[in-house]
Amino acid sequence: MRNRLAAALALPLSALALAGCGLFGPETYEVDExxxxxxxxxxxxxxxPASPSMGENWYLADPRPDRDVVRLQGQDEDWEDDGGNTGGGGxxxxxxxxxxxxGTTEIKLLYCRLGSCKAEFGDPAPSPSPSESPFPVASGSPGEHDHEYFxxxxxxR
Structure with a gap:
């Protein structure tokens, strides 16, 4: 009886331990973290949060993070179907x-709203024109300004 109980608990406990190791995917941080x-x-x-279909995008900006501490592995976008409406989806x-x-480093991201930056998803961050510089550093959620650095x-460790 004791062996059956141990075997029954082994699989769920193993899955729980592996989940803490990031086996099921990387840790995800939202805009407020x-x-x-x-x-x-x-x-x-x-x-x-972004609406790529409406021209809202994020770009990795300069100065880039210290490559000895972190390295960009990839970018992805996912948007919701807007049901054929021309308003775009989130x-x-x-x-x-x-x-x-x-070590410690900073990751600086540029948020561009509604096509306000002339670049495509995956491109390097666009350089601000003299009339747009400096972009504000965002303290809240994206969307307060056309351009913001996060x-x-x-x-x-």
């Missing part, structure tokens, strides 16, 4: 990073 702490070797994702844009070595502080 600007402080990221991860272990070296882990992947993490910054998930940001969605998310995600940037996935790998924590390389212990800065994430990443600590790798």
């Amino acid at each position: 600007r402080s990221v702490e991860v272990d070296a070797g882990d992947e993490f994702t910054l998930s940001l 969605g998310t844009q995600s940037l996935t990073f790998r924590a390389v070595e212990p 800065i994430y502080t990443v600590t790798v």
Whole structure:
């Protein structure tokens, strides 16, 4: 009886332990979580609200994060079907990073609203024109200005 109970509990407990190790995907941080702490070797994702079909995009801006601390692994966008309406749908844009070595760095992202930046998804961050500079550093949710910088502080243990 005791062996059956141990065997029955082994699988759920193993899954729970592996979930804490990030086996089921990288840790995800939303726009309001600007402080990221991860272990070296882990992947993490910054998930940001966007409407790519309406020209709202995020760009990795200069200065780039320290490559000895974190490295960009990829970008992805996902938007909701707007049912054929021309208003566009909401969605998310995600940037996935790998924590390389212990240290602290900043990830600076540029948010551009409603096609206000002349670049496509995946392009480097557009350079602001003299009339648009400096872009504000956002303290709240995206959308308060046409252009905003969002800065994430990443600590790798």
